[in-house]
Amino acid sequence: MINPPKNDRYQRQISLKELGEIGQQKLKDAKVLVVGAGGLGCPALLYLAGAGVGRIGIVDFDLVSLSNLHRQILFSVHDIGLSKALRAGDVLEQINPDIEIIVFNEKLSNDNAPDIFKGFDIVLDGTDNFASRYLINDACVILKKTLVYGAISRFEGQLAILNHPPESKSAVNYRDLFPDAPADGEVLNCEEAGVIGVLPGIIGTMMANETIKLITGIGNALINRLLTYNSLNNHFFELELCQNSETENMIPENISAFKAYNYDWFCATHSAYELDQQDFEKMTEDENIQFVDVREAGELPEMTDFKNIKIPLSVLKDQIPDIHAQTIILFCQSGKRSASAAEILSSYFGKSRKIYSLKDGIAGWQKTK
Amino acid sequence: MQVHLTLFGQLAEITGRKEMILQDIPDSETLIKTLNDMYPLLANTKYAIALNKKVIHENTILSGDNNIALLPPFSGG
Numbered sequence: 001m002i003n004p005p006k007n008d009r010y011q012r013q014i015s016l017k018e019l020g021e022i023g024q025q026k027l028k029d030a031k032v033l034v035v036g037a038g039g040l041g042c043p044a045l046l047y048l049a050g051a052g053v054g055r056i057g058i059v060d061f062d063l064v065s066l067s068n069l070h071r072q073i074l075f076s077v078h079d080i081g082l083s084k085a086l087r088a089g090d091v092l093e094q095i096n097p098d099i100e101i102i103v104f105n106e107k108l109s110n111d112n113a114p115d116i117f118k119g120f121d122i123v124l125d126g127t128d129n130f131a132s133r134y135l136i137n138d139a140c141v142i143l144k145k146t147l148v149y150g151a152i153s154r155f156e157g158q159l160a161i162l163n164h165p166p167e168s169k170s171a172v173n174y175r176d177l178f179p180d181a182p183a184d185g186e187v188l189n190c191e192e193a194g195v196i197g198v199l200p201g202i203i204g205t206m207m208a209n210e211t212i213k214l215i216t217g218i219g220n221a222l223i224n225r226l227l228t229y230n231s232l233n234n235h236f237f238e239l240e241l242c243q244n245s246e247t248e249n250m251i252p253e254n255i256s257a258f259k260a261y262n263y264d265w266f267c268a269t270h271s272a273y274e275l276d277q278q279d280f281e282k283m284t285e286d287e288n289i290q291f292v293d294v295r296e297a298g299e300l301p302e303m304t305d306f307k308n309i310k311i312p313l314s315v316l317k318d319q320i321p322d323i324h325a326q327t328i329i330l331f332c333q334s335g336k337r338s339a340s341a342a343e344i345l346s347s348y349f350g351k352s353r354k355i356y357s358l359k360d361g362i363a364g365w366q367k368t369k
Numbered sequence: 370m371q372v373h374l375t376l377f378g379q380l381a382e383i384t385g386r387k388e389m390i391l392q393d394i395p396d397s398e399t400l401i402k403t404l405n406d407m408y409p410l411l412a413n414t415k416y417a418i419a420l421n422k423k424v425i426h427e428n429t430i431l432s433g434d435n436n437i438a439l440l441p442p443f444s445g446g
Binding site: 036038039040041125126127128129130133150151152153154156157158176177178180181182193195200226228237238239240241242244245246350 | 375377378379413414415417419422423424426438440441442443444445446
């Protein structure tokens with residue numbers, strides 16, 4: 001059989017005069033990473049691969065399950081129990097063997113994000129939780145990547161191109177829009193809230209469309225704007241985003257600060273948490289955190305390894321006004337008194353502060369050193 | 370000042386309304402306080418505020434046409 005000319009594959013889009021051969025070449029040169037091969041990621045991946053984006057990365061650690069199939073259109077019943085990233089890679093390969101597909105069958109973390117992101121220019125966020133969304137945003141800002149953001153809740157979807165152009169000082173990022181992660185139960189995920197498969201299909205497809213517009217330079221891409229779509233009444237609502245001076249310092253300054261940041265805590269579901277020694281160690285370097293020694297005066301060993309203030313548990317209630325930081329870490333000898341202190345502060349501050357108690361106290365921490 | 374308010378996502382569920390009109394609101398901070406008094410659950414909910422389709426971060430005087438939208442973050446994917 002004679003192979004058809006390669007251009008046949010893209011003939012229908014090349015014949016758009018706005019796109020043409022030049023646009024097709026731009027697509028071929030583009031490197032796009034899709035985080036999450038789920039409801040948003042599947043349609044986005046499908047169209048990006050079809051359009052001929054030259055390098056496509058897929059990050060997902062999850063396995064296909066039956067309840068995914070109504071919206072995660074790359075998978076079939078034969079895939080249940082298999083890796084989403086690997087299966088998505090196989091399907092895309094069948095659709096377009098002319099492009100490079102790189103599969104990351106792992107959970108995105110602040111440890112692996114810098115390595116994964118470096119091979120790409122544009123990152124699509126199709127994840128399903130806030131910890132990942134803040135992590136991806138911060139990684140895009142630090143590593144200078146354009147972020148195509150999509151998210152859904154029940155019958156509504158949001159879409160935006162953020163941090164673009166990535167070198168620009170005026171680029172808007174996700175934290176400019178939403179500086180703080182919502183508290184537990186404030187926002188339900190798809191599992192809890194429910195979703196009709198079409199909605200992530202629409203928003204994921206729009207993410208691919210915005211990505212193609214961005215790469216080829218056609219039309220008005222949704223740069224620094226947020227689009228909301230309501231699938232029940234077909235209302236679109238678009239608004240202009242702007243930088244937020246208050247959030248400027250919230251993003252880790254460099255890769256090492258990024259790696260030390262704990263996104264699960266930032267998006268912590270409770271106001272008071274127990275910290276293990278390893279995580280405690282990481283946080284001692286963060287100057288924005290207030291460390292409070294709740295042991296009584298004169299107890300040893302004195303803690304000089306990191307900056308801390310002393311407020312014994314017996315007088316904590318009266319001295320709460322001395323605690324100003326948004327994130328507070330309490331410690332004592334064994335972790336018992338600091339746990340009580342965390343309860344006191346937690347009932348005082350509610351969810352307005354992040355409060356932690358060092359597990360097993362400084363006795364446990366010193367053992368690990 | 371009169372304010373025409375549009376609420377998105379779970380904010381519409383908390384208030385039971387997608388839109389409402391409020392009177393005598395001089396600035397955006399007063400608007401938030403008024404809403405928190407009317408719907409205490411809103412006080413613990415995070416959202417972005419847009420005035421005439423532009424996101425605002427600081428207290429803003431409301432004059433003339435005031436279409437305000439409150440948008441919560443979504444996490445689903």
